[in-house]
Amino acid sequence: MKRYRIAVLVSGTGRHLENLAELSKDPRADFPVDVVLAISNRPGVQALERAERCGVPASVIAPEPDETDEAYGARVFDVIREANVDAVVLAGFLKKLWIPDDHKGRVINIHPSLLPAFGGKGFYGGRVHRAVLERGCQVTGCTVHLVDEIYDNGPILLQRWCPVEPGDTAETLARRVFEEELLALPIGVLSFLEKQ
Numbered sequence: 322m323k324r325y326r327i328a329v330l331v332s333g334t335g336r337h338l339e340n341l342a343e344l345s346k347d348p349r350a351d352f353p354v355d356v357v358l359a360i361s362n363r364p365g366v367q368a369l370e371r372a373e374r375c376g377v378p379a380s381v382i383a384p385e386p387d388e389t390d391e392a393y394g395a396r397v398f399d400v401i402r403e404a405n406v407d408a409v410v411l412a413g414f415l416k417k418l419w420i421p422d423d424h425k426g427r428v429i430n431i432h433p434s435l436l437p438a439f440g441g442k443g444f445y446g447g448r449v450h451r452a453v454l455e456r457g458c459q460v461t462g463c464t465v466h467l468v469d470e471i472y473d474n475g476p477i478l479l480q481r482w483c484p485v486e487p488g489d490t491a492e493t494l495a496r497r498v499f500e501e502e503l504l505a506l507p508i509g510v511l512s513f514l515e516k517q
């Protein structure tokens with residue numbers, strides 16, 4: 322069976338990176354996807370320790386002071402190009418990513434809300450769940466989507482929803498949404514790869 326190659330970009334805890342890497346090694350998971358490279362824009366984050374534990378080669382590519390998004394993205398994709406990947410997955414990557422022409426339409430992001438609600442600049446991590454609670458939403462969820470030049474704007478590949486329960490805090494809601502994210506991202510990534 323064909324195996325696909327992905328790079329995963331991270332900024333923080335790296336639970337998605339670990340989940341994707343573990344699924345790829347589990348013969349019962351039916352997930353023929355190898356995580357061949359992880360890139361963090363921040364040094365010293367937990368995601369780098371998880372990459373090492375999972376045997377995923379990892380690099381830190383931190384933005385230089387005053388570096389433009391385009392110059393930063395060009396450096397990131399120079400490294401990605403060497404790894405010859407089928408797709409790039411942003412999993413908790415918190416920086417705007419400029420995408421060169423040869424990778425347009427091949428970059429996937431997971432976002433912890435039902436886009437287009439609660440997306441865009443400033444909406445990441447706990448901020449999303451706090452906004453969902455403040456607005457009084459009764460359902461929320463996560464979105465796997467293709468990335469374009471605008472935050473959280475590209476075509477949607479997959480969404481999964483869950484209820485907002487009475488008494489939820491941003492933390493309890495984040496946990497419930499994350500359970501859905503763990504299912505959504507591998508399914509979204511594999512179904513995208515199989516259609517290429």
Ligand SMILES: Nc1nc2c(c(=O)[nH]1)N[C@@H](CN(C=O)c1ccc(C(=O)N[C@@H](CCC(=O)O)C(=O)O)cc1)CN2
Nearest residue numbers: 414415416417418432441442443445469470471472473
């Ligand atoms: N070109 C794109 N780049 C990125 C996208 C995207 O859709 N298109 N998605 C993000 C991930 N994301 C939500 O899914 C997201 C991440 C971060 C922010 C944000 O407001 N960031 C802050 C900085 C935060 C920090 O460094 O701590 C900011 O830009 O001021 C919004 C959305 C990944 N990249």
Ligand SMILES: NCC(=O)N[C@@H]1O[C@H](COP(=O)([O-])[O-])[C@@H](O)[C@H]1O
Nearest residue numbers: 334335336337413431432433445446
């Ligand atoms: N807008 C982007 C965003 O908020 N992404 C979110 O960051 C978390 C990363 O977790 P992880 O680093 O432990 O995989 C995930 O919940 C992901 O949806």
